[in-house]
Structure formats: C-alpha cells, structure tokens
Amino acid sequence: MCAGRSGQRPDRGAGAPEHRSSRHLRAAAERGSGAAPVPWTGVTGRPLVLASASPARLRLLRDAGFDPQVVVSDVDESRVEATEPRAVVQELASRKAAVVAGGRATGLVIGCDSMLLLDGRVHGKPADAAEATARWSAMRGRTGTLLTGHAVVDAATGRTASGVAGTDVRFGTPSDAEVAAYVATGEPLHVAGAFTLDGRSAPFVDGIDGDPGTVIGLSLPLLRTLLAELDVALTDLWAS
Numbered sequence: 264m265c266a267g268r269s270g271q272r273p274d275r276g277a278g279a280p281e282h283r284s285s286r287h288l289r290a291a292a293e294r295g296s297g298a299a300p301v302p303w304t305g306v307t308g309r310p311l312v313l314a315s316a317s318p319a320r321l322r323l324l325r326d327a328g329f330d331p332q333v334v335v336s337d338v339d340e341s342r343v344e345a346t347e348p349r350a351v352v353q354e355l356a357s358r359k360a361a362v363v364a365g366g367r368a369t370g371l372v373i374g375c376d377s378m379l380l381l382d383g384r385v386h387g388k389p390a391d392a393a394e395a396t397a398r399w400s401a402m403r404g405r406t407g408t409l410l411t412g413h414a415v416v417d418a419a420t421g422r423t424a425s426g427v428a429g430t431d432v433r434f435g436t437p438s439d440a441e442v443a444a445y446v447a448t449g450e451p452l453h454v455a456g457a458f459t460l461d462g463r464s465a466p467f468v469d470g471i472d473g474d475p476g477t478v479i480g481l482s483l484p485l486l487r488t489l490l491a492e493l494d495v496a497l498t499d500l501w502a503s
Contacts, residue, residue, distance in 0.1 A: 309417070309495075310332055310370045310371070311324075311330075311373070311500050312364075312370045312373065312418075313331040313332070313333050313334070314334055314335070314336045314360050314362070314363040314372050315375055316333070316335045317375075317480050319454075319459065319479045319480050320375060320479070321333060323476055323480065323481050323483065329500055329501065329502060332370070334367075336363050337362075338362055340387065348380050348385045349412070349429075352376045352377065352410045352412030353425060353427050355374075356374045356412035356425065357412070357423070357425055359375070360373060360374025360415065360416045360423070361414070363416075364421075365418075368419065369419045370417075371415060371418070371493070371495065372418055373413070373486065374413070374414040377409060377410065377412075377455040377480050378409075378456070379408070379409055379432075379456030379458075380408040380410055381408075382401075386455070386457070388452060388454060388455055389452055392446050392447075392452070395451040395452060396446050398451070398456070399437065399446070399458075399467075400442070402456075402458070403437065404434060405434055406431055406432065406433050406434070407456070408430065408431050408432070409477060411427065411477045411478075412427050413425060413427070413428065413489060414489075415490060424490070424492035426489060428474060428485045429473065429477065430474055430477040430478050431472040432458075433468070434458075434468060434469065435466070435467045435468060435469045437466075437467040445463055445464055448463055450464065455480075459478070460478045
C-alpha cells in the first residue's frame with residue numbers, strides 16, 4: 264500500500280546537525296525571552312505534522328511521546344471517488360495528508376480518516392441528533408468494524424506510505440433513555456460512528472478486538488510501520 268519512493272532524501276545542509284540537547288537549551292532560552300516556541304523536530308530534523316483537528320488524535324500522539332504541529336486540511340469529505348469501505352477511508356486520509364504536505368517545504372504529515380463499517384456501509388459523523396439516535400438503535404447489541412485510513416507524506420520528497428487499520432467493536436445495549444441522554448451531550452455528532460472509546464459512550468461498548476487507537480482515530484502500531492517505510496524511526500520523532 265506504499266506509493267513509489269523517490270530514493271532521494273532532503274538535503275540537511277553542509278553543517279553538522281544540531282544536537283538534541285542544544286535544541287532543548289535554545290528552545291528554553293527563547294521561551295524565557297518571550298520569543299515564539301521552537302517546534303520540536305526530533306532527530307530527523309523534520310517536524311511531525313498532524314493534518315487533523317481531532318483532539319483525540321492529538322492526545323494519542325502526545326501521550327506516545329510526540330509533539331506534532333497541527334494543520335487542518337479542510338478536505339471536503341463528502342466528495343469521495345472510492346466505493347469499497349477500506350478504499351474510502353484510505354482516499355480521504357491520503358487527500359488530507361497530501362493537501363497539507365503540498366503547502367510545506369518539509370515535515371512528515373499524517374492524515375487520518377475514520378468510519379464505522381456496519382451492514383456493508385460506512386458511517387462517518389452523524390449529521391444531526393436524529394441520525395445519531397438512529398445509529399445507536401441500529402448498533403445496539405451488534406458488532407461493527409471501525410476503519411481508520413492512514414497516510415504519511417514526507418513533504419520534502421513527496422514519498423508516501425499508507426494503510427488501513429480495522430478494529431471490531433462489540434456494542435452494548437444502552438436503553439432508549441441512555442441513548443437520548445448521550446445524544447443530548449452533543450458528543451456523538453463529532454465522532455465517527457456516533458461513538459468513541461475515550462468519551463461518554465465508553466460504558467456502552469462491551470469490548471473490542473484489535474487496536475483501541477484505531478477506534479479513537481489513529482493506530483500507533485500502523486504509524487510505526489508507515490514511518491519505517493519512509494526510512495524514519497518512530498523513536499527519532501519523540502519529543503524528549
């Protein structure tokens with residue numbers, strides 16, 4: 264699922280790369296002087312960029328030791344050429360990463376898109392409260408698959424790696440009153456499939472088979488694999 268590689272790496276300049284501790288000292292000094300903070304670029308010298316406004320994805324990356332920049336792609340998710348479920352989320356993830364990478368000279372850009380596969384159809388965020396309620400009526404007591412497409416683009420070279428992760432979700436049987444209370448919070452209108460594992464709907468999910476990060480919006484094991492395809496060690500991108 265990885266696109267062709269150019270085989271060329273970005274020129275890092277003639278001088279020796281700045282040591283990690285030097286960057287930390289420089290950043291600390293600039294913070295103390297009131298200057299704008301310097302984004303951490305890791306050992307690779309390339310910043311990690313998240314092409315998503317999702318606070319859950321950002322939290323996953325930060326909890327795993329990264330400090331990504333956030334640049335929202337604003338891709339129109341209603342216009343998709345693909346029809347097969349996995350191809351749909353992959354197309355959207357790739358478009359998001361490509362749009363953000365196209366406006367940058369450097370950086371490793373991560374694009375993601377999540378949808379719930381149920382009865383052969385994929386479902387993104389519900390349009391309104393009525394649709395969220397209908398979704399839960401259909402999901403109760405059943406198992407669906409949360410699909411998350413991933414794409415990583417090296418903005419300097421154009422090299423791309425992509426893949427799709429899927430996790431089966433076993434839904435519980437919340438009562439009509441519980442569903443109504445949950446929908447009234449507004450949370451299901453902002454998450455794919457009208458539910459999430461890291462929010463108020465967590466008690467209504469009996470269990471999962473697979474990576475929980477995929478359900479939340481970003482699979483860290485798959486991200487590691489995609490970075491490796493671009494010859495980038497995940498540990499070189501840790502913030503500290």
